[in-house]
Amino acid sequence: MWPVTFIKEGGITIIKEYLLKIDNVSKVFRIGNVLSSTRITAVDNINLSISSEKPVILSIVGESGSGKTTLARMILRLLEPTSGRIYLQGRDLFSLRDSESLVEFKRTVQPIFQNPYETFNPLKPVSQYLYDTVSNLRITEDQKDADEIISETLASVNLDLPTVKGKFPSQFSGGELQRISIARALIPKPRLIVADEPVSMLDASLRMNIINLFDALKNTYNISFIYITHDLSTAYYISDFVAIMYRGCIVEYGPSDLILMNPMHPYTKLLISSVAETERKWNENIKLSGIESQEFLMTGCKFALRCEEKEEICNRERPPEILLADGRMVSCFKYNKSNNVESLFKKDN
């Protein structure tokens, strides 16, 4: 159902319409040894895409064990999928082998990690990374130009070169270091930034600064973001689209205002009500999950053990991905009735 253009380039057929297209991607890990091992499907048949038209912020929301970090690492080409393909600007990520294409890849996609103190080598001055990015990704050869470019990106995160130059990670606060990390990612003017829990290690009072920054950067530099988080309140602020992940599957997906103001999947509702807000106290008690591996191996819906609204079928079968009239996708038997427009296994934005 998605419009696709096939182009022949040098004898290879390329699908060129999306900035990023994640096509039926799964990742299975084997835990244990040769004698006894379990297979954990960390990412289970994910389909997501970001169009090339205009910059978009897509939030992938889930708790630990949802597979969101594994998915992020595959998008960043740091981990190879067990099955499925990831296309960046039409080219299969894992078919890129020569150094030229890899440099081009790094100029297009950049990461921001969760722990700012781990993002940089504690034994190296942080500015070293900025200069290295400039020279290795062939932004410029000239030293003076490099200084200018770095100053510019630092300025867009409210920092300046003299403050940053020569200092080690331990000499900065978490918030400052995270902003430097963002500045480094901006240097090659990428089209996509994958941010994995970029604010969860910062004080609650500082998070909005970074979140607002993402929004500003999207508009100023035309950068799309994949914002990975477990905290819906920050995702609400800047996302255009939101995908809720649970144990490797996307359980709900759609425009963020729609999903967050009117959630349908029971897990989405749980996530929203668990935000520690300052106007309403929690009255209901919730059940926390037990041993994780049990949930991964379930045959039915993976959320069934904790679901308040479950039915008998939920224990037996995997819920299908259902496209609703309002434009969202939800994977839940509750909505598998006359309400839906059609059942689809792919969706796009």
Next chain:
Amino acid sequence: MKKKIDQFLYVLYHNNLKLSLGFTLLLFFIVIGFIIPSFAPSDPVKWNSVPRDLPPSREYILGTTSLGQSVLWFLSKAIGNSLLIGSIVASFGTIVGVSIGLLAGFYGSLLDKILVLFIDTFIAVPSLPILILFASFFKGKASILVLSGILSIFNWSWPARQVRSMVLSIRERNFIDTAYFSGEKTGWIIFGEILPHIFPWAAANFTNTVLVAIGMETGLAVVGLSNLEQATLGTMLFWSLNYQAMLRGLWWWITPCVIAIILLFISLFLISTGLSEYLSSRRSL
């Protein structure tokens, strides 16, 4: 530069008694082993250069041996040679061991499996019989260099193994990914990002290996398998035992040697553990 020296001295002498004590002692031995011998009136090893079996006196401060050598000059030369052997073995062992560990840990897959097989073989094979075999092959004529080479064979596998496991965990840390996305080439990531984290451990291991190597050579020498024409702490022990120094009352021949060995080992041990302590306290900061 001065700031770095100041920092170095501060670290050495401020909090850590072990490091300061060990290092001072070692410095003392280095001076004795490398600087003092240049003042010797003649080749310390040459037999019959002085009258035999003389007890310590004003002329011969530590007395003389049954072979007609001055104990003082022989001992200082011996300390120097032992330190030299220790350093060569430690250098080889550390450089080769660390390099192999880095490559195996970082690349993983087939290369890692082959290297691990290699490493484990050398760890499993008993060193003493093989060393005896090699030593007897050279019929006691092996130079200091060759001797060091032989001892090196068994001193690289342990660092390789340790470094490999360190690399396996460092490799998962995010700053490696950052380096990757800053366009760094693999070689630089291994030697520029990971190696600095290994370096402190390698320094402590180096010191420890010096100790082990001197111990190995001394052990071989005492059973007559080293180069007996050279002056090392081991050969000194060998000759003094061979000539029944204790039974004949020539305590000045054997005692300074034993004391030197003990103190040298203590100093190296103090440095090695002092370094480890200092480094683990820094990591927790």
Next chain:
Amino acid sequence: MNKEEKIFKIVNCRAYYSTFKGEVRAVDNISFEVNKNEILGIAGESGCGKSTLVKVLYGFTKPPLRIISGEINLRVRDKEENLVLSDDRSLEYLRWRYISYIPQASMSMLNPVMTIGQQFQEVILRYDKANKKELKGRLLNYIESFGLPKEVLNSYPHQLSGGMRQRVVIAMATFFHPSIVFADEPTTGLDVVVQRGIIQILREIAQEFKITLIVVSHDMGIHYQLADRIIIMYAGKIVEIAPTVNLFSKPLHPYTRLLIEALPKIGDKRKREGVIGLPPSLLNPPSGCRFHPRCHFAMDVCRVKEPEIYEVEPSHFVACHLYQGRRDNYH
């Protein structure tokens, strides 16, 4: 005023770290009281000294941290004891049975090479000579009351998720039903739903076991859901103290207002700013009111004179020159 029983009375406490570069004034002339059975929240950004304060109250003062001056009066079984003067043995006697501490990272309290069950046993048998078999039964029930499956007792810490580890640590710390429990950032690093579960558990055990709970967190949302009364710290000093409801409906100190407004809310897309600037260095804090460089309302007197803390409304204390007039009127 309140007739509630005070379990802790801290008077003019100062605790500094001696470092290479000078003295870090992490707890600088702090005074407050803790009521029995209340849940007290201590809030503030990272680096304001709140973790140090809790360490000092628990007696974790090892060099380079020293208590310079002040009193920490603890009321235990009708006796009052000044903890500053206590020696290690009496402090050790109080730990686990009267006062417990839940550290910031659960792994720092758990031994990675022992199973959870073994660690529990080790702790319990240290203070309570019980028979092992009976202990196992008690432990099983206890663990299950925290919502943990019994397999946890045979697992190693790394096999459990962060949320489960945190529950184990809370269970351990409260096994002997201590009178006071300190929790240092109990939900940091945990997912949002797990965080809610932990807060739920803390609320329940505080009520059920009649524990006085002191919670340190930088997240005002946590405090809103959990604490009865909140202390706001800034740069080693207390700037505001109030019951939770009052603090959120009428925050007085400009810093408190910034902290509350920095939290995003679903359904409200009005522009929100995080707190700008950085907390000051505790080596060399600003003169006068330490918040003045970041304060929108800073007046001349703020740069020069440190504000004292006064009760400007019932139970609501604030240290800010903006309320001088009110203070004078109230008294």
